[in-house]
Amino acid sequence: DDRGRSLPQESHGEIETRLESLICRIGEKSTSSLESNLEGLAKVLKSDLANFKDFIIETLACAAVQMPEKVTIYSTLVGWLNSKSDSFGSEFMKYIMADLRDNVIACRWETVRFMFRFITDLSNCGVITASTVITFFDSFLDCLDEENASQRRKDALVYICLSSLPWCGRKLYNDESAEVDRLMNTMGDYVAQRNRDHFSLLSVWRTEKQQRMEDNVDSLWSQIKNLAKNNWDDEGFILRPYIGFEGILAEAVRQNLPRFVLPPHEPQFIYPKPFMMFRLFKMDEVGEEDGAPLPANDSIGRFIVEENLTTLFFTYYRERKECATRLLSYSNKSKVPIYHMIVEVIFSYIFRVPTPIVPDICFATIFIELCKLQPQFMPQVLALATELIFEKLDDLTRPTADRFTNWFAHHLSNFQFRWSWDEWADCLQQDLESSRPAFIREVLEKCRRLCYHQRINETVPQDFEPLLPSEPIIRFKYKHDDDDGMSENPAVACSRKLEYAIRSKATAEEIFDILKDVPKPTEPDNEENPDYNPNALDVFLQTLMFIASKTFSHSFAALSKYHIMLKRLAKNEGAKVKLLQILYDMWKDHPQMIVVLIDKCIRAQIVDPASVAQWIFSVEMSSNFQRYFVWEILHGTISKMKSHVDRVTDEYESIKSRLHQASIKLEEGTEAAETQDMMDSYAAFAPSESEVETFREKLENAKVEQKNLFLVIFQRFIGVISEHVAKHGLPIEEDEMMDTQETLVQAKNRHWLQCTCERLQEVFLRNETAVLSYDKQLSELLFTQGTVEPALNVFKEFRVLHA
């Protein structure tokens, strides 16, 4: 606040900085009223309009999009300035419409959505007329008449229109009610005939028992329909500062909106992915003591609060304390049960299919901050949410349950693992593989990873023992007591020799010398690789890992020191799968160790990604198939493969562009007749054609390897699902003729199949881009008419989603 003092030395840049800061901060906490602040700022801007018009226009347009929760404040400012300066208004409209077009072409749909809302809200501030706004809507809705426009394109544009109506609907209804009805009919007709086949693929719930399956477009449509029914009354959820300036704004000149022609679809255009709404609390689960009642799912209040909380969250998530503070001081907090709504919104992002937009841990730490800031209510509401999700676990998809596990264990680790475990003891009577006990088992395992074994054992009541993780100790097959001298068992004796050799830093050749005496198994020889001796691999790797078992670091060092040897011992894929199985056999009581060792083995290229996939789907691992760590390994493997491809792509692109640059330089140099020295130096720094070729080959190989990985994964998925169906048949509904035993068996089989198909869905959805590029191979080679039905269905749904 410079209290009108003149600052003659203020430079151009300094003035801009000051104006920008004033514009951004308007509407924040202040001792004076918003109206007087608005008026004050409007006057400042007006006085600087002569010299800073373009800057002010750009900053206002940008602020309204960056801080959409304050959009009405900015539209009021634009309205006020328009009433004082006609040319400001017309230039503003020209600028923002051009900017809008750029954003549509760049497919920045969220930006487009907030700009559209901002523009249409200007009809409330005397800048444009309602009939102009109607024409503007029509320009977007033109897409509905386009031939061959995809549902994603239409969804995106209709969603943008719908989400502006809470702001401008009332004005349009007052001035152009027949036209509004027409727009509503057009959009209603579109929504009614949307394809909804992909809903179950994207839902976190397995059935509609918990919540009607609706995505963002369906949900917003029903909210807007209700808003229209209520004569476009927003129930006070939208702050409308322009009401205080009605007199001034009414007299202003109305601007023409430059005609907007919707850019037609281009092949490179990407549209937002549809997402399913996630709702946890029902109205009756929120008590009177929680403040105002929960707005109904199909009320406009629910939409506005959810959107505002989302915007606040993603504006501030990098600063977790600020984020928590902003959420708790949200302007509409007294109109809703704010703690419930914050918790529900955050969970909806933790559970977002296929992956959360920001790392999981961000949500967990923001919850922790919220609990610290509001210790009286937040922990209670969060506990209630946890209870509710736990109760509904049978209806939650398995990948979603994994995310829930991950969050919950981390959360507990910040609160001394205190939880009313006793209340969950009931489920111990159920099959321990079923949803609830399986969830508790994974939570305890995850908790153990964050503290230590003894602590977890002491934390839960005794009857949870069957779900407790085992003590994470190594199982060493060639164990011997130091005093019993040379063992009778030749394998144990060999292991002792190896141990001595490794400890005394023997050379690789010396170690191979010891291994050459290890007898091969009597089973048929491996024709691919006659040198391969699984027994030798076993005794060497077991002994090495045993010696290095003290910590992760010791084990990593051992792998890195002997990685060339391990590669020699396990050359072909069968041997690599065996190597992974040996690691598992040794560390089956310490899943985290298996995860990190496999990570290192892939990075050191001791095993390749496809062999990890083969191992996961192997018979030996079938009893662990639904365990969290197995999928942690698979997704980790896929993502390492992807990073590798990305890295090699970057290398190739960069060397290619260096070659290109050099050839331009050489050409220009020749034309400019530069000295020979200069030309030589250009040539010296240029990569050679053969270097570029090497990188191209490397990239080709990486892509082939990645494709192979996915083909193996999908083929093995189909394999295990086929085997399961061949053995148990397709799941049938329970009927009265079944006895208890049969009902249990049926339930178990159905559960396995369901979880497995959800895992398959997850692999598809998390790797869309890569998988879509193999569509031809997948549909011709793997997912064909003869493919087992549940697996084929997943593939079909995935394709519908991208149709």
Place this chain on the structure above:
Amino acid sequence: TRKEQDRLLNTSSTLYVGNLSFYTTEEQLTELFGKCGDLKRVIMGLDKVKRTPCGFCFAEYYNRKSAENCLRWVNGTRLDDRIIRTDWDAGFVEGRQYGRG
């Protein structure tokens, strides 16, 4: 030099982690820090004489973004009931793991 140190800090993907319990293990640290991105290694700080953990470690990531995530979302939260602190580190050099105990 100071300038060189600043340059290293601005490009580092390594964090110094303090206020750990002496009993906190590499496993626990790997679990927590792994939540922020691909973790290359954890180097336990050891007592110079006894060679036992002494309350600090280095966490090295494959990329800087992961380390930034860690500063944002792990710094100031609890591990083994202690509020742990993380800060940029110019990069681990052999020998630096030995603290004063």
